Amino acid sequence: MERYDLVYRLYDEYDTTTLREYQEFVDIFPAVDSRVALEHWQDANDELESRKNEIRSDFAAGETFAEIAAHTTRDQAFTALDLEAKYGRAVNVLVLDVDETLRSAGGTDNEIPRETLHVLTEFHEAGIPIVICTGQTLENVKGFAIQGLGSEIVHSGDLSIVYEAGTGVFTPGHGADTKQLLYEDLDDEIRDVFDDVRSRVLPDAPADLRRGCHLQGNEFNVTMKPNYETGSTQAREIIDKALVYVLELLAESVGSILAFDGGDQTVEAENGTIELEGESITDWTHTFYADQDSEIRAVLESEGAYPDLDPAAVPGDLAAVLDRIDVAYYEADAAEIGSLELNKVVGVERALDVLDITDPFALVMGDSKSDLRVMRWADENESGIAAAPEHASRDTLEHVLGTDELVFDRGRSVDVLRTVSALNQLARLE
Numbered sequence: 309m310e311r312y313d314l315v316y317r318l319y320d321e322y323d324t325t326t327l328r329e330y331q332e333f334v335d336i337f338p339a340v341d342s343r344v345a346l347e348h349w350q351d352a353n354d355e356l357e358s359r360k361n362e363i364r365s366d367f368a369a370g371e372t373f374a375e376i377a378a379h380t381t382r383d384q385a386f387t388a389l390d391l392e393a394k395y396g397r398a399v400n401v402l403v404l405d406v407d408e409t410l411r412s413a414g415g416t417d418n419e420i421p422r423e424t425l426h427v428l429t430e431f432h433e434a435g436i437p438i439v440i441c442t443g444q445t446l447e448n449v450k451g452f453a454i455q456g457l458g459s460e461i462v463h464s465g466d467l468s469i470v471y472e473a474g475t476g477v478f479t480p481g482h483g484a485d486t487k488q489l490l491y492e493d494l495d496d497e498i499r500d501v502f503d504d505v506r507s508r509v510l511p512d513a514p515a516d517l518r519r520g521c522h523l524q525g526n527e528f529n530v531t532m533k534p535n536y537e538t539g540s541t542q543a544r545e546i547i548d549k550a551l552v553y554v555l556e557l558l559a560e561s562v563g564s565i566l567a568f569d570g571g572d573q574t575v576e577a578e579n580g581t582i583e584l585e586g587e588s589i590t591d592w593t594h595t596f597y598a599d600q601d602s603e604i605r606a607v608l609e610s611e612g613a614y615p616d617l618d619p620a621a622v623p624g625d626l627a628a629v630l631d632r633i634d635v636a637y638y639e640a641d642a643a644e645i646g647s648l649e650l651n652k653v654v655g656v657e658r659a660l661d662v663l664d665i666t667d668p669f670a671l672v673m674g675d676s677k678s679d680l681r682v683m684r685w686a687d688e689n690e691s692g693i694a695a696a697p698e699h700a701s702r703d704t705l706e707h708v709l710g711t712d713e714l715v716f717d718r719g720r721s722v723d724v725l726r727t728v729s730a731l732n733q734l735a736r737l738e
Contacts, residue, residue: 311737315386318377328381330352331356334352334353335423336426356378360375363377372736376733379726384723385730388730398732398735399728400669400670401660401663401665401671401692402436402439402728403670404439405679406442406449406452408700410424410673420452420456421719423722427725429458429461432457434732437466437467438466438468440453440469442470442471443471443472443676446476446527450469464480467479468659475489475490475491475527475529475655479663488662490655490658491647491650494647500565502530508557509557512557521534521546521550531643532547534642543641547640548610550643554643555590555597559592562593589626592615592617594608594614597630598619601635634647652679653681656682668692670686670692671724674704675696675704683707684707694711697720698717698718
């Protein structure tokens with residue numbers, strides 16, 4: 309019988325809704341020191357096993373179908389079937405963003421839900437490595453990873469942390485490869501720009517930015533965060549100003565590294581001749597990044613800092629440097645500069661190398677443009693599938709909808725994880 313027919317029969321003939329409720333209760337029942345509570349848990353577990361046994365005895369691959377019915381909805385099971393039919397293989401690594409993906413300020417009180425953590429534990433127990441891929445600092449990620457998943461999983465050798473959007477990779481249990489500072493591979497020209505921006509970003513900031521922002525404790529990237537609540541009107545206003553300031557500071561630092569003095573002239577620098585064509589380096593820097601990102605352009609326009617120049621006329625030597633530096637704007641959350649040579653793709657590739665995953669087929673989950681780069685990498689290399697929350701950036705959503713349509717509600721990353729778990733179980737069947 310076709311698998312689709314078997315799944316139809318499974319969900320038509322059995323009360324899978326009640327089965328899932330028993331499974332969820334058994335899985336995430338809190339640790340309590342109560343004889344009555346433990347007896348209640350045991351009764352629920354006995355009922356769960358009884359219902360599973362009915363399925364086990366009624367299907368040739370009974371164990372697989374019992375587990376699918378106990379963990380996934382009808383729609384999730386059919387999505388898993390579609391994915392298995394399309395790709396013909398199981399996911400062998402999870403690549404997961406954290407903020408607004410695994411957890412959400414608007415949907416999970418900024419905590420990773422217990423059921424999500426439980427499913428991740430199940431993937432670990434099934435031998436699937438986990439790559440946490442985030443813009444956060446390493447110490448922040450280590451903290452909540454150990455708290456949520458436990459020290460045993462974090463230090464198992466099967467978990468890697470790509471932090472600061474790819475500037476470093478931390479994979480406990482791998483000796484000399486445990487921590488890799490990818491920014492050390494950059495040439496001196498780019499590192500000097502970041503050193504200069506970092507040393508000046510708060511001391512040189514206007515008073516309102518010094519009072520309204522703080523510098524995130526990154527190892528390499530320079531990230532200005534609001535002192536106000538993320539997403540608030542005050543946070544949006546201060547981050548918009550911070551973005552303009554960061555761009556101006558970046559322009560000054562690049563100009564200094566290129567031996568440019570700010571005048572409207574041609575200057576001989578070590579890497580060539582910069583043609584300014586009568587405009588300042590700040591104007592050309594604004595023009596360059598406004599052309600790269602419509603959100604940045606909108607902020608510059610609203611702040612009266614958009615020069616409206618021809619992007620094709622940006623001086624070549626200046627563009628050559630800016631082409632290597634990423635400016636990221638996260639509305640009401642952060643203004644950041646990073647290296648385009650150190651993005652999440654570079655970090656993920658290094659993590660996979662340390663984890664010895666030579667033929668990856670990843671589930672890539674994320675919400676932002678930095679996650680989109682990993683999704684496109686997986687798609688172009690036939691190395692995985694992508695999923696995103698419904699509030700992800702427009703381009704990210706377009707990519708996900710254009711591939712496998714794995715879009716989930718805010719705070720419900722567990723739904724996609726359950727679908728992929730079912731995919732893996734189906735892929736194991738002959």
